[in-house]
Amino acid sequence: MRLNRRAAAVSAVALAASSLAACGGGSHNNNSGSNPSSSSSVPAISNSDFTSDFSAMETLKPLAQQGKGMVAVLLPDTTTSARYTTFDAPYLKEAFQKAGLSSSQFKIQNAQGSASTMQTQAEAAITAGASVLLVDALDSGSGAAIEQNATSKGVKVIDYDRLTQGGPSDRIYVSFDNVKVGKLIGEGEVSCIQDWGVKNPNVLIMDGDPTDNNAKLFAQGYNGVLDPKFKSGDYTKVGEPAGTWDPDKAQTTFAQQYTAHPQMNAVVTPNDDNANAVISYLQSKKVPANTFPTTGQDASLSGLQNILKGYQCGTVYKPIYLEAQSAAAIALYLRAGQPVPSGLVNGSTKDDTVGKDVQSSLQTPLWVTKDNMADTVVKDGAVKTSDLCISSLQQACKDAGIQ
Structure with a gap:
């Protein structure tokens, strides 16, 4: 592109x-x-x-x-x-x-x-x-x-x-700045939990591959934001299983955690591909939009579309x-x-x-949501409007100021 x-x-x-x-x-x-x-x-x-x-x-x-x-x-x-x-x-x-x-x-x-x-x-x-x-x-x-x-x-x-x-x-x-990337993910999760009205947040932390130094830095960033929430009792941390960058493995891990912790209602996902795998599972369970926060990174086409659909809080661009x-x-x-x-x-x-x-x-890096998508990734040409705004998302694009 x-x-x-x-x-x-x-x-x-x-x-x-x-x-x-x-x-x-x-x-x-x-x-x-x-x-x-x-x-x-x-x-x-x-x-x-x-x-x-x-x-x-x-x-x-x-x-x-x-x-x-x-x-x-x-x-x-x-x-x-x-x-x-x-x-x-x-x-x-x-x-x-x-x-x-x-x-x-x-x-x-x-x-x-x-x-x-x-x-x-x-x-x-x-x-x-x-x-x-x-x-x-x-x-x-x-x-x-x-x-x-x-x-x-x-x-x-x-x-x-x-x-x-x-x-x-x-x-x-x-x-x-990969610690900043993680910090944006953590802050995005916190904002989304509040904006979507998630009560008694029970949050799963999903990391990237532990052999990747970036994954360690991302985790440093978002855990630095979320740990105070867990320590204060405002949020409950349901787990932080072994990380991966493989979307299929991420979906399997999430499904296991979802079954083991039915009270779970939010998840930190470290990139858009893993988030997309999690969202596909949530949709198969008929979980409605704007109720179960997920996060992302890379401003990929799937990540941006999941944001417009109301299944992903935002993505790090x-x-x-x-x-x-x-x-x-x-x-x-x-x-x-x-x-x-x-x-x-x-x-x-x-x-x-x-x-x-x-x-x-x-x-x-920069955190991208519906509110600034038009002025960032779309304006930069990082994604084509014709690819982003498929027929089912044309109204969502219009609402987000994407023409």
Whole structure:
């Protein structure tokens, strides 16, 4: 999917820019290469420069001309979230192309859920002359092995979207503020419980896969919001079973919990695909709309439609075109052996395996409901109105100001 192009920065970009503007300027010495050319020949860029038309990437064409080798992107799967094929792959491709890389200078692959496939893809890319690996690992164990092997061969590494625990010390992590993502989910659940008039909230917490560091950060965020509610007795926590990103497993887990806890009347679901699986089960039990809060993440088509239907409270919208541009830009600096500007590195994330902070480029997420859907994901072109507003949802779209 491509974005609708707009002359002005969209609202989500403005939100991200306001929080990142203070990070611009200067340079960050990350030992990314040797023999740098004069600073006047190296373009400077900041996270706040990225917009939905990818125009900032065009300023990096001189940098692309300096670089050597291929940038290899390794994405994890096509089942845990639709984002990797719908957003990440096309946005990364556009970012590299706008910066002037030819089709032979970058490669985007998906491991289809297989760690061994990703390892094979990484080794093939290195053999083919990759100088930078951009890795969204399936799990930290396999991801760290891939990254350490790459580093031993002089290949630079970027952790994309999720941190690989135990990865190389000089890597850069590009993602969103994932504790904030979780906090938005928790706050969305609280607001929804109140707005939908849920009495004596009995809440199930459903986490993402425990091998995913992002899932840990999400849980940190929403548990930080909900734990005080449980401790005060305002809410009852019915359980927090082992997490997963597999929607089928999530539905099975929820069905078991629903049977074991018939008093349950709210659930925290960590992404739209898991939420959709839960909602399908609730609908099979004839649970009416606007009575059983669920949450989500990724602003997927199914998640947005479930919000309009009244089965999902909201979803965390992460403008992935910002994340993709930041990752592509950092890859270009590393490929050219140039220091990454500090405007692209605005934070740090703890790697618990090695006990060190990893320099990070973090974007700002946004909670989307019926009230702001038109002014965020729809305005950004992250979803087509024709796809969203199917015949059964045309009135709901109209009520939400979506034309």
